[in-house]
Amino acid sequence: MENNKKNTSSENLINGQNPDKGTDYPNRNSKEVLDPQKEQDYQKLVELMNCMGCMTASGDKSVMYKRIGKQFKKMSGYKEADAFAKQCMESVKQADKETKKAIYKEAKRRKKVAKQAEDYKLAAEEFRKVSGYKDADAMALECEKKSSILERKSFRKKWIGCGIFVLCVVAVILGARTSHAKYYLANIYKMTGSYPSAIDMYKRLGAYKDCPERLVECRYRYGIEAEKEDNYKTAAKEFAAAGDYKDSEERLVAAQQNLIKSSKPGQKIKIGKYEWLILDILDDRAFLMKNSSMEEMPYHSEPGEVTWEKASLRQWLNTQFLEESFSLSEQNNILLTEVVNSDNTAYGTKGGNDTQDYIFMFSAEEAMNYSSLFPNFKTNTWLRSPGNDPYSAAFLSDKGSVMDYGYVATSYEFKVRPVMWYKLK
Secondary structure: OHHHHHHHHHHHHHOOOEOOOEOOOOOOOOOOOOOHHHHHHHHHHHHHHHHHHHOOOOHHHHHHHHHHHHHHHHOOOOOOHHHHHHHHHHHHHHHHHHHHHHHHHHHHHHHHHOOOHHHHHHHHHHHHHOOOOOOHHHHHHHHHHHHHHHHHHHHHHHHHHHHHHHHHHHHHHHOOOOHHHHHHHHHHHHHOOOHHHHHHHHHHHOOOOOHHHHHHHHHHHHHHHHHHOOOHHHHHHHHHHHOOOOOHHHHHHHHHHHHHHOOOOOOEEEEOOEEEEEEEEOOOEEEEEEOOOOOOOOOOOOOOOOOHHHOHHHHHHHHHHHHHHOOHHHHHHEOOEEEOOOOOOOOOOOOOOOEEEOOEOOOHHHHHHOHHHOOOOOOOEEEEEEOOOOOEEEEEOOOOOEEEEEEEOOOOOOEOOOEEEEEOO
16 A cells, blocks of 8 residues: 555656645656755745735835846746736735835824824924825924924023023112013023014003014014914904004015915904904915994995995905005005996996906805805995996895885984905915
8 A cells, every 4th residue: 555655656746746746846858947946945935925915015125126126027928927026016016005005104194193293203204204195295294384383482491591690699689579670580581582572561661761662563574483483363463453664564465465364264364453354265366354333434425326436335345445444565465456346237227337346245145155154234225236226326234135226315313334356366
């Protein structure tokens, strides 16, 4: 029986079969004579390639696939070595993609939990590793900027710490209640970059010495500091308070633009003397409505037929109101708008010629389009559209409904809530 088994095994080997491992060996009639060592290396490479699928995404995974692929290339022509070599090269590309995705995800996690300057630096380094992937470059710049801001804050705190010691000494020597001592303290605050404290102190001192001038300078500097930190709300407030000091007006407009860009319709923003409700935001402009109604005034001061083109309300909005409500820089940033004056669709009353206005009133159609964003008006408000006859103008009721039959244009019973397009570039 044993002899039969040996004979069978011998026969299998001769016929190119391995009784333990199947039919991996070519038979004796094959043109290729099997190299046992080569076959062993081949099987190890196949096994290693199959195991690579379980390896987590990393740079090492790509390196391993490259090495395995090169080994298969050296065995070119042997079994499926060429196909496996190609497969490994494709796996290298896939592994690179997975690695970039993993690094990007980790970088975003680091950015999200970052608190210190060093944390943001590490996040930036991770984003730099996958430069060109998604928004990695922009994220790296943002992290580097935040890191720089935090480092400056840390440096400033050290200065303030030294300043506090000096302040204590000065307070003891001069007496903290005297105007002279307060003035000295305010100057120390200003010198160490503690602008909120300096502003508060100069405001308390009023007209003492050169406090008004120093107050304006601190407002301006604090605005620049807030601007660098992307705190545009504070920047806008401080630049507005600085008035026409240096380029405060231009910086104020830039802060307003950035504030609007980061806002959503329904939110409010201070521009000029008043607060405005954001109705719409496009790429290069925003549609704004004065948040509160102004005093009652007529659509037109003289009796008779009238359209928006001739209305005294239009003349007043684009002259006196425009000039008295906004700085020159803000005026220059208000878009001159092509205003369409349609006929009254219900009564056929002519709307007159189209106009070009900086400040204008809603038309009946516009009021309906944006009605979901309106606050509780509480009072009736003029629209620029004509009413049911040439002597009247449409209005928005205190319930927010469009009244297209209108009311006599000379009435003083209606308030004014103007709108404008504000440039964002």
